[in-house]
Amino acid sequence: MVNEDLKANPWAAYLGPNLGYVQEQYEQYLINPESVEPAFRKLFEQAGEPPTESEPKPIPAETVNSSVDFNMLKNVVAANKLIWNIRTYGHLAANTDPLGLRNKSDTRNLNPETYKLNEANLSVIPASLIWENAPKEITTGWEAIQKLLQIYTSAFSYEFSHVHDEEEREWLNQRVESPQLSAPLSTEARIELLKRLLQVEQFEHFLHRTYVGQKRFSIEGVDMLVPILDEMVNRLIHGGARDVLMGMAHRGRLNVLTHVFGKPYSAIFAEFHHSPDKELIPSEGSVGINHGWTGDVKYHLGAYRVVQEGETVQAKLTLANNPSHLEFVNPVVEGFTRAAQEDRSKPGFPIQDLAKAVAVLIHGDAAFPGEGVVSETLNYNNLAGYRSGGTLHIITNNRLGFTTDSIDARSTHYASDLAKGFEIPIVHINADDPEACIAAVQLATEYRLRFHKDFLIDLVGYRRYGHNESDDPDTTQPLMYSKIHAHPTVSALYAKKLTSEGIIKKGQADEMKQAVLQEMEGAYEQVKVLNSQDNDSSPGKGGGFNKETVTQTAVPLGQLKEINNHLLDVPQGFHIYPKLQKILERRANALEEDGKVDWALAETLAFASILADGIPIRMTGQDSERGTFAHRNLVLHDPATGEKFCPLHAIPRSSASFAIYNSPLSEAAVLGFEYGYNVFSPNTLVIWEAQYGDFVNCAQVIIDQFIAAGQAKWAQKSSLVLLLPHGYEGQGPEHSSARLERFLQSSAEGNWTVANLTSSAQYFHLLRLQAALTGSEQARPLILMAPKSLIRNQQVASPGAALTEGTFEPILEQKGLGGQVELVERLVLCTGKIAIDLEAAVTLKDTYSWLHVVRVERLYPLPEIELQQIIERYHNLKELVWLQEEPQNMGAWTYIEPRMRMLATNGITVHYIGRPGRASTASGYQNIHKYEQAQMIETALKPTKKQPNKTQK
Numbered sequence: 001m002v003n004e005d006l007k008a009n010p011w012a013a014y015l016g017p018n019l020g021y022v023q024e025q026y027e028q029y030l031i032n033p034e035s036v037e038p039a040f041r042k043l044f045e046q047a048g049e050p051p052t053e054s055e056p057k058p059i060p061a062e063t064v065n066s067s068v069d070f071n072m073l074k075n076v077v078a079a080n081k082l083i084w085n086i087r088t089y090g091h092l093a094a095n096t097d098p099l100g101l102r103n104k105s106d107t108r109n110l111n112p113e114t115y116k117l118n119e120a121n122l123s124v125i126p127a128s129l130i131w132e133n134a135p136k137e138i139t140t141g142w143e144a145i146q147k148l149l150q151i152y153t154s155a156f157s158y159e160f161s162h163v164h165d166e167e168e169r170e171w172l173n174q175r176v177e178s179p180q181l182s183a184p185l186s187t188e189a190r191i192e193l194l195k196r197l198l199q200v201e202q203f204e205h206f207l208h209r210t211y212v213g214q215k216r217f218s219i220e221g222v223d224m225l226v227p228i229l230d231e232m233v234n235r236l237i238h239g240g241a242r243d244v245l246m247g248m249a250h251r252g253r254l255n256v257l258t259h260v261f262g263k264p265y266s267a268i269f270a271e272f273h274h275s276p277d278k279e280l281i282p283s284e285g286s287v288g289i290n291h292g293w294t295g296d297v298k299y300h301l302g303a304y305r306v307v308q309e310g311e312t313v314q315a316k317l318t319l320a321n322n323p324s325h326l327e328f329v330n331p332v333v334e335g336f337t338r339a340a341q342e343d344r345s346k347p348g349f350p351i352q353d354l355a356k357a358v359a360v361l362i363h364g365d366a367a368f369p370g371e372g373v374v375s376e377t378l379n380y381n382n383l384a385g386y387r388s389g390g391t392l393h394i395i396t397n398n399r400l401g402f403t404t405d406s407i408d409a410r411s412t413h414y415a416s417d418l419a420k421g422f423e424i425p426i427v428h429i430n431a432d433d434p435e436a437c438i439a440a441v442q443l444a445t446e447y448r449l450r451f452h453k454d455f456l457i458d459l460v461g462y463r464r465y466g467h468n469e470s471d472d473p474d475t476t477q478p479l480m481y482s483k484i485h486a487h488p489t490v491s492a493l494y495a496k497k498l499t500s501e502g503i504i505k506k507g508q509a510d511e512m513k514q515a516v517l518q519e520m521e522g523a524y525e526q527v528k529v530l531n532s533q534d535n536d537s538s539p540g541k542g543g544g545f546n547k548e549t550v551t552q553t554a555v556p557l558g559q560l561k562e563i564n565n566h567l568l569d570v571p572q573g574f575h576i577y578p579k580l581q582k583i584l585e586r587r588a589n590a591l592e593e594d595g596k597v598d599w600a601l602a603e604t605l606a607f608a609s610i611l612a613d614g615i616p617i618r619m620t621g622q623d624s625e626r627g628t629f630a631h632r633n634l635v636l637h638d639p640a641t642g643e644k645f646c647p648l649h650a651i652p653r654s655s656a657s658f659a660i661y662n663s664p665l666s667e668a669a670v671l672g673f674e675y676g677y678n679v680f681s682p683n684t685l686v687i688w689e690a691q692y693g694d695f696v697n698c699a700q701v702i703i704d705q706f707i708a709a710g711q712a713k714w715a716q717k718s719s720l721v722l723l724l725p726h727g728y729e730g731q732g733p734e735h736s737s738a739r740l741e742r743f744l745q746s747s748a749e750g751n752w753t754v755a756n757l758t759s760s761a762q763y764f765h766l767l768r769l770q771a772a773l774t775g776s777e778q779a780r781p782l783i784l785m786a787p788k789s790l791i792r793n794q795q796v797a798s799p800g801a802a803l804t805e806g807t808f809e810p811i812l813e814q815k816g817l818g819g820q821v822e823l824v825e826r827l828v829l830c831t832g833k834i835a836i837d838l839e840a841a842v843t844l845k846d847t848y849s850w851l852h853v854v855r856v857e858r859l860y861p862l863p864e865i866e867l868q869q870i871i872e873r874y875h876n877l878k879e880l881v882w883l884q885e886e887p888q889n890m891g892a893w894t895y896i897e898p899r900m901r902m903l904a905t906n907g908i909t910v911h912y913i914g915r916p917g918r919a920s921t922a923s924g925y926q927n928i929h930k931y932e933q934a935q936m937i938e939t940a941l942k943p944t945k946k947q948p949n950k951t952q953k
Contacts, residue, residue: 365395
């Protein structure tokens with residue numbers, strides 16, 4: 001009760017020694033209302049600013065009923081503080097550890113006694129005064145505190161306080177505290193859940209007994225992953241998703257493949273018998289393991305499943321192929337998801353539907369905080385070019401990374417703590433509590449569908465065996481595994497619970513188990529019969545490429561002129577930056593008879609003509625809108641308003657979308673995303689541009705495991721384009737080399753195209769050729785050593801006629817040389833920028849009748865037939881020389897030398913001209929660079945008096 005003075009003055013009970021604390025709370029309230037207890041927040045909303053210490057004067061203590069009013073108000077404030085801490089730190093006391101291995105946390109801030117609260121003084125406080133959404137049956141403050149402690153410290157705990165958005169945080173807390181989330185499953189659902197757990201467990205047991213010692217990376221200890229995915233898929237599809245895209249590592253993958261994706265037991269068993277299911281093997285290309293198809297181990301393979309009711313397809317589930325490089329599949333799946341959400345059939349940016357597709361990523365507890373690509377991928381959620389409307393994350397937390405304990409694997413309290421920096425709500429659940437796990441899925445899917453943001457489930461379990469089934473974990477984790485060996489399985493625990501509650505009869509769980517085993521035994525017997533009839537364990541027909549076909553890529557002059565005329569058209573009232581306006585206007589006459597098309601214009605004309613052909617384009621990179629070298633400028637900025645405009649969105653004849661985005665400062669995750677986008681949408685020309693080619697090595701895992709080998713391992717086609725600025729211009733070790741040698745070293749079985757061009761027309765035709773091959777059997781990635789200074793070099797610019805006729809040429813012969821066939825004694829082969837430097841030097845001299853120069857524009861596949869024909873043309877040829885800018889152990893030399901020796905017949909010697917072998921890619925000193933560059937050119941143009949018998953340096 002409050003007396004009349006308190007009614008007239010709501011501050012009366014707080015005056016005196018409490019006023020300073022109240023004023024501090026008010027200052028916090030002004031900054032962030034959510035940072036103060038609900039009681040104070042309500043007080044400030046109603047009463048406004050608290051008084052100063054001098055005014056108004058405190059009401060005499062004798063007029064205050066201190067035994068009821070003042071103490072009660074103090075207790076209300078304390079209770080609100082306690083509730084805040086329960087919601088924020090309840091997870092520290094939660095029962096989420098099935099083995100009880102976690103060190104106990106300091107949870108004094110969850111104890112009412114810490115705040116001088118007890119059942120007596122809390123029972124006189126109405127529950128609604130401290131818990132606004134208290135259920136009707138909760139009437140007192142004591143009951144409210146006990147109920148909230150039960151909610152926040154059970155087998156299902158929460159971390160939401162790092163979510164800054166007030167609406168989201170309030171929704172999360174209200175949803176968690178509502179009776180619906182903790183409502184028990186129906187009897188039928190509980191029985192089905194037990195059946196599923198028995199299937200999961202018995203599948204692992206069957207493999208363990210039948211294929212002793214073979215790796216399978218068992219799911220046991222986090223068995224609930226399969227029912228979680230079942231529930232998640234079902235809820236997402238009913239929420240409108242038409243694609244559910246998943247990525248996971250090898251732990252539990254076989255179980256997910258068979259139970260979530262419906263891969264038959266017989267197909268799994270056949271793989272253990274080393275007899276691949278022939279239906280999973282690509283049928284195109286040439287036969288045999290050595291021709292484009294090597295396959296992959298069974299626990300790396302992907303899958304897809306169509307979900308339908310009757311004849312109506314509801315959705316498609318996709319599990320991405322995955323290498324052993326944990327977490328690098330994450331951005332690939334995000335790329336899948338973005339591609340599945342977008343409609344690319346109209347001009348402009350694609351139209352995105354966030355509800356149409358959802359990504360689900362399954363992480364390991366050591367890999368999630370350990371691999372940097374995780375953070376790079378989490379950063380996507382609010383980025384325009386990469387947002388996919390929220391990913392559902394599951395950490396299958398078995399408390400170990402191979403043999404490494406958590407204390408050695410991370411500095412954070414939880415494996416999931418990285419997600420806090422991205423404001424991702426987190427729930428921790430005990431993997432031995434099946435119904436808590438299902439409730440977690442309900443909360444996660446509701447949040448994603450409502451707010452289109454990420455959500456993370458930390459599934460805390462264990463690993464029943466070692467890293468693999470032949471590994472003995474007792475030597476490194478003896479205490480942990482002594483507990484695990486004595487710990488019953490989750491299906492046994494759940495069966496016991498359902499039996500004790502009368503949901504199932506005694507012995508019914510054993511009957512379910514026997515039914516599952518009979519099904520597996522039948523599948524195994526079928527595989528044994530098939531295996532005895534067919535001993536051919538070769539991978540069958542591979543995915544190698546057919547012989548390449550010539551594609552015409554020229555565009556009529558009239559169409560190119562129409563495009564060029566529209567490139568300067570901007571919306572009424574839009575202003576182009578004056579300096580840029582002049583640069584763009586210079587392109588107006590580029591297609592006239594005396595004009596030249598530079599690199600940037602050739603690219604823009606190629607893009608526009610590709611869009612006219614109905615092929616959508618997606619281009620990204622850290623500076624792709626403008627271009628690192630300020631040459632592209634495909635997104636214009638109004639200097640007065642900041643408004644953006646992309647000229648390619650308004651080009652006539654365009655019948656497909658054009659998306660261009662500046663990417664985050666990432667190579668690995670961004671390149672993985674673009675690869676995934678292209679794999680899911682093979683008919684889109686997807687281009688990633690490195691800021692400098694040197695930085696592509698930050699994405700080496702994506703290149704090695706996905707782009708270079710995806711076709712051979714998984715029959716996964718891609719036409720992704722990598723633009724890697726490359727060329728030696730004295731800018732030092734990190735601004736010179738895109739590591740051409742590494743791409744050439746990985747070139748085999750027609751896995752990609754590697755090119756280094758010397759004319760804008762060649763770039764125009766190669767882009768159009770790459771676009772024409774999208775979605776076809778001939779699709780392959782394009783690795784292009786893109787120019788830097790050559791972008792504006794007039795020797796690289798092409799006449800308009802070069803775009804309106806012909807197609808891409810894998811080699812170019814330097815004009816003005818090699819005309820006198822009988823006199824030519826040296827043939828210089830080179831590629832890229834050094835060819836332009838050589839041409840510039842040649843034009844300064846009188847005659848080089850003894851010399852011919854050939855530019856190898858496409859390094860892989862190497863045009864050996866064309867080169868052979870040129871060599872045979874010169875009957876008196878004595879020297880075949882390779883000229884390059886890169887050090888001898890880098891660049892193309894180690895790749896091309898053996899091929900040149902095969903071409904060099906009739907006593908022709910093979911020479912190398914270039915920098916000596918080095919550890920660093922380039923010199924950091926401009927004067928040294930210039931000297932070396934001049935020496936290489938001079939050596940290439942200086943006749944050799946006496947031919948040696950070995951390679952020259």
